[in-house]
Amino acid sequence: MLTAAAALAVAALLAGHRLVPGDAGTLLDTGLPWLGAAVPVLALAAALRRAPLAGAAVAVAAAVWAALFGTAFLPASPSGGRYDLRAMSQNMYAANPVPARTAARLIADRPDLLALQEIRAGASTARLDAAYPHRVVRGTVGLWSRLPITSSGPVDLGLGWPRALRAVVATGDGPLTVYVAHLGSARPGDTGERDATMDRLAARVRADASGRVLLLGDLNTATTDRKLGALVPALREAQGDAGSGLGFTWPSSFPLARPDHILYRGLDPVDAATARTPGSDHDAVRADFRF
Numbered sequence: 001m002l003t004a005a006a007a008l009a010v011a012a013l014l015a016g017h018r019l020v021p022g023d024a025g026t027l028l029d030t031g032l033p034w035l036g037a038a039v040p041v042l043a044l045a046a047a048l049r050r051a052p053l054a055g056a057a058v059a060v061a062a063a064v065w066a067a068l069f070g071t072a073f074l075p076a077s078p079s080g081g082r083y084d085l086r087a088m089s090q091n092m093y094a095a096n097p098v099p100a101r102t103a104a105r106l107i108a109d110r111p112d113l114l115a116l117q118e119i120r121a122g123a124s125t126a127r128l129d130a131a132y133p134h135r136v137v138r139g140t141v142g143l144w145s146r147l148p149i150t151s152s153g154p155v156d157l158g159l160g161w162p163r164a165l166r167a168v169v170a171t172g173d174g175p176l177t178v179y180v181a182h183l184g185s186a187r188p189g190d191t192g193e194r195d196a197t198m199d200r201l202a203a204r205v206r207a208d209a210s211g212r213v214l215l216l217g218d219l220n221t222a223t224t225d226r227k228l229g230a231l232v233p234a235l236r237e238a239q240g241d242a243g244s245g246l247g248f249t250w251p252s253s254f255p256l257a258r259p260d261h262i263l264y265r266g267l268d269p270v271d272a273a274t275a276r277t278p279g280s281d282h283d284a285v286r287a288d289f290r291f
Contacts, residue, residue: 007057083288089216091282098279115216117182138162157197173291177210181217202230212266235263238287243272249283
């Protein structure tokens with residue numbers, strides 16, 4: 001009975017995680033995919049005990065997990081490698097010991113748009129400046145572009161210093177609005193700063209009448225976190241629509257969550273993935289789009 005009860009508890013948490021209030025609910029949201037790790041353990045326990053009832057309960061938990069996350073592991077639709085625009089985002093990590101190597105790894109993927117957070121002037125940007133003809137930096141965030149940047153400005157997140165920007169990029173198919181953001185920190189039991197900055201950013205994006213929008217950055221908000229609902233479904237997540245797997249990016253040594261995002265509207269994503277980069281505590285995120 002204990003195994004069956006545990007399996008049903010896992011199923012209930014998976015299905016009803018949005019009903020758990022407050023900081024406990026936010027923490028549960030963030031770690032939600034990892035509840036699936038309990039399923040094979042409980043399945044083994046049910047098998048060893050030869051308990052059909054427990055086995056049925058484990059099957060329920062497995063089915064709920066699969067309904068939530070199983071589609072992420074289905075093969076993406078083949079694009080034939082064709083895309084019009086590649087975008088990448090990387091938290092450079094303020095204490096990065098090898099920022100030039102990080103930049104070189106990113107350049108090797110040939111993104112048309114490259115958004116960085118936690119940047120430091122100097123070695124981390126000199127190589128990028130040489131590789132990209134257009135750039136805009138506001139505080140500790142920046143955008144490097146192969147395409148002309150026709151306008152840009154900071155986005156006030158209420159932090160007292162710039163950690164977000166808005167730029168308009170000229171493409172062969174018309175203007176594209178690009179946001180780069182690094183939201184406030186979120187820690188267990190303390191998400192107030194993150195929530196306030198998310199609300200400010202979401203309000204700015206919702207008020208933006210641009211037909212085509214990309215939002216790139218470290219939002220300190222996991223894909224499964226209910227707070228991401230401030231931006232989704234007004235924008236969509238490229239990894240969920242065109243990638244394979246859950247795309248975890250942090251910490252890079254053993255990724256457990258995805259605070260780094262490429263969100264979009266008005267474009268057609270054809271591929272999405274993560275990229276391991278040296279020096280940073282985050283993996284990079286990448287997405288390819290057609291106009």
